[in-house]
Amino acid sequence: MNKTEKSYNSWHGPEPEIPLSVISETIETEILICGAGNAGMAAAIVAGNKGAKTIVIEKDKKMGLIKPYMGAIDTKAQKAAGNKASVDKEEIIKELVNYSTKYTDELKIYGDYKRSKYLGTNKVDEKLVRLWADESGATFDFIAEELSEYGIKHVAEYNIGHGHHGPFKAFPIHTKLLVPFHKGGIFAVSHGGVYVLEKFFIKKVKSYGVKLMFNTGLVKVIKEGNRVVGVIARKSNGKYIRINASKGVLIATGGYAANEKLIAKRNPEAVSVSTVRYEQKCNRGDGIRAGVWAGGEKDDYPSAMVFDRGPVKPGGKADVPIKAGATFDSFFMASQPFMKVNMNGKRFTSESVPYDIVLYPLQDQKNGVSCIIWDANYWKHIKSFDTIGCSRMIKSNSRPKTLEGMGFLPNYILMTLMRMKGMLKKSGTIEGLAKKLKLPPEELKATVDRYNEMARIGADRDFGKDPDTLLPLTKPPFYGITNAGWFLTTMDGLRINANIQVVDKNGNAIEGLYAAGDVAGGFFGDNLYPELCVGVAVGKTMTFARHAILHMTGNV
Ligand SMILES: Cc1cc2nc3c(=O)[nH]c(=O)nc-3n(C[C@H](O)[C@H](O)[C@H](O)COP(=O)(O)OP(=O)(O)OC[C@H]3O[C@@H](n4cnc5c(N)ncnc54)[C@H](O)[C@@H]3O)c2cc1C
16 A cells, blocks of 8 residues: 555544443434435335335435436337437446546556556446446436436436547447426426425335434444444434434545645546536535444545636635535536646646546646636537537537526626626737736637647647637637636545445455445546536435345345
8 A cells, every 4th residue: 555545544543432321312213315406315215115114314404406307228218209319338347447648548548647656547437337337327217217206207318429538439328307397397407406306205215104313413433343233313402312223324425625725635637627526515424424434444545536627816726725605606617628727827737638637637736726718609619519518508409308508698697697707808918818817918819829720720739639629719809807716525435335335454344334326436537527427416316225125125
């Protein structure tokens, strides 16, 4: 084990001693789910459906946000869409397993770029990727069926634009749960805003008699021999309770993105290219810690989901501490493959690669940020870029409609908001824009001239950007914004087997203990999230949550 791995594995500290005398109450159940987010609520529906006596504890006063993009294969909605939504399973499994390796081995854009110290093979557990490929269709069909009584529809988004971003292939695995408009669905379909979906998850879970306990956080699990028999949890009033679970405990407490010190220590590269992180205040790594104290093994490498949507004012920097913010502190349009320059006014990478891959070369650039430049033709360019997933801005042509693509007006409003915040700048000339962005004017002008010349001949001789995204910047006014990463969540966690049981360092299952969602690892490697497998994070989260409950209840 090298030095980095050693320090990584020692982050959790000693297990706290909690004497029996401070336990104010003991509760009996069959299944205990810790965390009411994507994994926990999906698991609760399955447990309720199977008739198991179930409790969900949630540290926050409300459930976590159910995220909109759910990656799956062979759902009924996809089958109805026919060939357009069909995926070669073996091909996508290979893509997911090789994603981080492909980045350096095939792309070879960034030379001896720093993150390579973590690179290697066998980090992703192929058995888990295969499990997602095999069971995600049934999982989302099940959830859609369970929620159909509220009018919720499951749709397949198969429009994958050009089918690739740079050399990375896109797959039509993106599915979505749409809430009807009369039930407040307008929020459910907007970018990132699925606030109304949660009330239907809660309704469903309660209809099965599942007990939801908010303001109650997992502290540690209780083991008898090699079997986990329950947990000790802490209520927000400071009281400790014990919950015994005869069939099993599912840890679904998310990642550790809210733990600013920990992400700086464990995910230094992702943090060094981020300016803002999404606020999920309870996601501090509690579940990983509890699993490790119980003897669980965890990934020895860091992994994070970071998108290129972290705007700052001109002259701003990416680095710790990265402040917590809401969705509107990010800037969606930044994921469009417009020209990007460093603070010296020079291009440094191909802008057409996926959203986090485009970020990591910023580690070697001044301030860890880039400036994105566009012109008055931007909407035409966005149409031509035709990007996918949560970067999609033009309407999708998938049928039935998935309501993807925010459209011109909402984007214009977001641009105006960024101008009002002093982040987005506008000028009649490139040199004028450069001054406002604190870039060297002559250098930026020379870069734009060269870029326009390469656009004219249709070939990026410097970084191999896709020709369909290499469009000239000629029509004033010109716009620009200083930008780096939006840190969404961490994805390195407890190692699990294909029954979603937490395993020890020898790969042996710890009986009675399961982990699903961002608290569990083995699925994504080396900081990278494969965006073109749209929604695969929620996809594997809910698929594994279902599988864990089916295993606990003897149904697999
Ligand atoms: C803004 C945003 C948008 C995203 N959109 C997508 C998307 O569209 N598609 C996609 O695939 N991925 C998306 N992701 C990533 C995705 O959310 C995660 O990968 C994952 O699916 C989260 O599920 P989870 O259940 O592990 O965590 P969460 O949904 O975060 O749930 C964890 C829950 O556990 C609770 N908790 C924490 N500690 C404790 C404790 N000690 N005891 C009890 N409860 C605790 C938390 O309060 C929280 O409610 C997005 C992430 C963010 C931040």
